[in-house]
Amino acid sequence: MACKLCEVHCLVAHSRSNHIIKAFREEKDSIMPRVQVEESGYVSFALQCRHCDDAPCVEACMTGAMHRDEETGAVVCDEDQCVGCWMCIMVCPAGAVRPGKQDSIASKCDLCLEEGFPACVENCPNEAIIYREDDEEENDE
Amino acid sequence: MANNDKNQQRQKKKWLIDPDFRVDRDPDRCIDCRVCERQCANDVHEYDEDGECMRSDGSSCVGCQRCATLCPTEAISIKEAERDYRPHGNWTQSVLQNVHKQAETGGVLLSGMGNDEEHPVYWDRLLLNASQVTNPSIDPLREPMELTTYLGRKPDRIEVEEVDGEPRLKTEVAPQLKLDTPVMFSAMSYGSISYNASLGLARAAQEKGTFANCGEGGLHEDFREYGDNVIVQVASGRFGVDKEYLDAGAAVEIKIGQGAKPGIGGHLPGEKVDEAISQTRMIPEGTDALSPAPHHDIYSIEDLRQLIYALKETTRYEKPVGVKISAVHNVAPIASGCVRAGADFVAIDGYRGGTGAAPTMIRNNVGIPIEFALASVDSRLREEGVRNQASVVAAGGFRCSADVVKAIALGADAVYIGTAALVAMGCHLCQKCYTGKCNWGIATQDPYLTRRLNPEIATRRLKNLLRGWSLEIKEMLGGMGVNAVESLRGNREHLRGINLSSRELDILGIKAAGE
Numbered sequence: 001m002a003c004k005l006c007e008v009h010c011l012v013a014h015s016r017s018n019h020i021i022k023a024f025r026e027e028k029d030s031i032m033p034r035v036q037v038e039e040s041g042y043v044s045f046a047l048q049c050r051h052c053d054d055a056p057c058v059e060a061c062m063t064g065a066m067h068r069d070e071e072t073g074a075v076v077c078d079e080d081q082c083v084g085c086w087m088c089i090m091v092c093p094a095g096a097v098r099p100g101k102q103d104s105i106a107s108k109c110d111l112c113l114e115e116g117f118p119a120c121v122e123n124c125p126n127e128a129i130i131y132r133e134d135d136e137e138e139n140d141e
Numbered sequence: 142m143a144n145n146d147k148n149q150q151r152q153k154k155k156w157l158i159d160p161d162f163r164v165d166r167d168p169d170r171c172i173d174c175r176v177c178e179r180q181c182a183n184d185v186h187e188y189d190e191d192g193e194c195m196r197s198d199g200s201s202c203v204g205c206q207r208c209a210t211l212c213p214t215e216a217i218s219i220k221e222a223e224r225d226y227r228p229h230g231n232w233t234q235s236v237l238q239n240v241h242k243q244a245e246t247g248g249v250l251l252s253g254m255g256n257d258e259e260h261p262v263y264w265d266r267l268l269l270n271a272s273q274v275t276n277p278s279i280d281p282l283r284e285p286m287e288l289t290t291y292l293g294r295k296p297d298r299i300e301v302e303e304v305d306g307e308p309r310l311k312t313e314v315a316p317q318l319k320l321d322t323p324v325m326f327s328a329m330s331y332g333s334i335s336y337n338a339s340l341g342l343a344r345a346a347q348e349k350g351t352f353a354n355c356g357e358g359g360l361h362e363d364f365r366e367y368g369d370n371v372i373v374q375v376a377s378g379r380f381g382v383d384k385e386y387l388d389a390g391a392a393v394e395i396k397i398g399q400g401a402k403p404g405i406g407g408h409l410p411g412e413k414v415d416e417a418i419s420q421t422r423m424i425p426e427g428t429d430a431l432s433p434a435p436h437h438d439i440y441s442i443e444d445l446r447q448l449i450y451a452l453k454e455t456t457r458y459e460k461p462v463g464v465k466i467s468a469v470h471n472v473a474p475i476a477s478g479c480v481r482a483g484a485d486f487v488a489i490d491g492y493r494g495g496t497g498a499a500p501t502m503i504r505n506n507v508g509i510p511i512e513f514a515l516a517s518v519d520s521r522l523r524e525e526g527v528r529n530q531a532s533v534v535a536a537g538g539f540r541c542s543a544d545v546v547k548a549i550a551l552g553a554d555a556v557y558i559g560t561a562a563l564v565a566m567g568c569h570l571c572q573k574c575y576t577g578k579c580n581w582g583i584a585t586q587d588p589y590l591t592r593r594l595n596p597e598i599a600t601r602r603l604k605n606l607l608r609g610w611s612l613e614i615k616e617m618l619g620g621m622g623v624n625a626v627e628s629l630r631g632n633r634e635h636l637r638g639i640n641l642s643s644r645e646l647d648i649l650g651i652k653a654a655g656e
Contacts, residue, residue: 001582001593008174008213020214024172042589125211126595 002044006120006129007033010048013112013119030102034109035120035129046120046129048109049096051075057088057097057108066106074111082106157241162204163222164197170216171195177208177217182578182590205571207580239501250501253574253584255401255493255538255560258505261640263512264544267551268654270635272622279624281615287625288611290555292392292532293317293461294485315485316461318372318392320555321350322611323626324545326603327490327536327557328374328396328465330356331364332409332418332430333497333574335591338566338583341599343367348600349607354557357396357407357432359421365389374465375452377406378432380422384455392460392485393452395445397436398467400494400537403508407432408498413577413586446482453483461485468492468514468537469507473521479531480522486532488557489514493538495560497584498575511537512551516649519552519631528631542613551649552631565606566599 008020010033015023023031035048055075057066065081066088068074077088077097084104088097100107111131112118121131164185173195178186183201186208188194202219209217226234239250272278279286294315302311326346331339333356340363346353347370354372355364359381364371373390375382387393398404409418409430419426439445445464452462463486464479466472476487491511496504515535522528535548536557545556564570567581574584582593614626623629637654638646646653 001589003176003180003211004174005176005211005213008172008176021170021172024174042587042592123213126593127598128595 001126002039004037006035006046009119009123010035032101050094056091060087060091076110077106079105160200160222162202163199163220165218167216170214176211180207180211182580203571203573205580206569251575252501252504253572255495256505263510266640267547268637271620276622278622279619281619286615288322290320290323291317292486295529323555325351325557326353326562327559328354328356330358331361332358337594337596340596344600345603346370349604360389361421377436387456393462394465396465400467400490401496402499402503403467403469405503406434442478442482449483468509472514473517476518480527484531488534491537511535516551542610546617549629550635565602
């Protein structure tokens with residue numbers, strides 16, 4: 001329904017302060033949401049990384065920054081190793097990787113591994129974003 | 142002159158009409174995320190690119206609280222706009238506003254939902270009984286408690302015969318609706334509410350073993366699978382009525398009147414009649430759906446009988462056929478007439494009953510409270526010895542399980558809830574259903590807005606509401622020492638009145654507290 005609260009909460013979840021007002025006031029220039037609501041007319045879709053089984057971004061990454069987390073199977077970017085060559089952005093079939101706002105680091109969904117559960121799913125007021133591990137990952141109405 | 146008219150039309154500012162609400166935004170909390178802007182169908186909020194901040198214009202705010210609810214930092218509060226008119230007991234501010242509005246537009250004042258005037262709520266003046274010492278109360282968590290309710294004509298007497306040594310019912314019982322709890326969803330048409338809202342109601346009714354009334358707008362193809370838990374309505378517009386429609390439902394209800402607007406027809410504006418609604422209603426797309434005030438083939442009880450039996454004939458006498466009337470001054474003899482005309486149940490809709498749109502003057506001034514209507518109908522049917530011939534369903538402003546229990550003690554077999562069901566789905570009673578801009582996705586057909594109501598969430602919330610009320614009803618019954626809702630029906634000994642005149646007590650047929 002395009003309220004974009006997923007974007008808001010994604011940004012907060014990936015902020016240093018983890019505080020919604022601080023994150024927007026003080027850190028907004030350096031961080032960005034990793035989920036993006038795309039709209040066409042009244043149809044909207046919250047797009048984030050699909051965490052593909054055969055992730056092309058992992059294949060394309062020359063430094064090994066983009067890798068699969070062994071424990072969870074999520075595709076994540078090691079920010080210390082990323083050099084900002086943007087090959088991952090070029091090959092991502094979903095357009096789910098975007099250049100970060102600072103430091104030339106690729107920005108993408110990490111399934112909120114640190115928090116334990118994706119913030120976008122937790123905060124969607126219409127339960128449009130669903131987290132599924134088995135089949136086709138997340139779906140948006 | 143023509144130029145003047147044109148100028149007048151183009152004048153955006155209705156300068157004597159005050160805003161109803163004021164939007165307060167706490168700048169220390171607002172993070173300019175623009176959720177409020179995207180969620181308001183009335184364009185109250187706007188992002189100021191130059192000032193790099195949100196701005197709000199309260200003049201178009203309807204007070205639906207959508208923005209305040211979704212604001213992630215609780216930066217928004219919607220408050221009633223304060224006006225410092227000189228106080229006047231007769232010419233209150235809302236009266237002045239109404240005069241200003243009509244002086245400006247020359248139109249009829251419209252409202253959504255039910256009567257919002259501060260008339261006494263008689264449910265709050267009725268008190269329930271509980272057992273102490275001389276008769277034991279029952280703990281519903283430990284002992285069985287029966288809420289099952291059957292709606293339909295009951296036989297005058299029951300004959301039992303013995304077949305192969307086993308007793309068997311010899312009397313043929315008329316078709317009945319079986320309710321697991323004495324609460325049903327009242328008539329709300331697809332058109333007045335969205336597809337998702339209708340779906341939520343039908344699903345919740347099916348999963349909780351009760352019934353949803355589809356209203357006068359026909360039954361969408363997709364909802365026919367829930368037909369066993371749907372009461373189909375036949376109203377004066379006869380929208381969407383054909384044999385398949387009548388067969389699709391579990392019962393048929395003839396709508397004569399609606400509590401919010403007795404004596405008035407309906408009007409679904411053409412802009413809401415999209416392809417799906419046009420097919421469901423069987424009218425051309427984009428045309429206004431006008432329900433006449435009366436049924437043009439019903440001018441007497443005899444005419445009503447003809448329609449009742451035409452419907453019974455069509456449905457092979459397999460389904461109960463009921464009649465819904467508004468609670469008006471002579472409701473008791475009218476209900477009696479309906480029963481004699483062959484109605485298997487009579488639904489009475491009190492003056493608090495809701496609506497998608499009604500002229501404000503009608504909504505606030507026509508009809509009587511359901512408490513009195515229900516008591517007088519039940520008494521009248523008993524006096525005439527026809528109470529068993531039809532079930533009585535009460536409707537119009539039921540807010541909680543205690544209202545339901547009191548209604549049953551006053552004589553209702555079951556109740557219809559409409560507004561409470563909408564509130565369960567998210568409605569905040571802004572009363573602007575008629576604008577078609579429901580920010581909660583309920584009373585709208587705008588695809589951008591309807592998707593805001595996830596039918597799965599709606600179903601879950603409605604089911605929860607019915608579950609909670611049913612548990613509370615059981616608790617109250619147990620406290621009274623009654624183990625079945627049947628035993629409470631019409632048992633006014635369980636009610637006492639406070640703040641009521643002796644005349645009112647007489648009409649309600651109850652004693653005063655302490656008696």
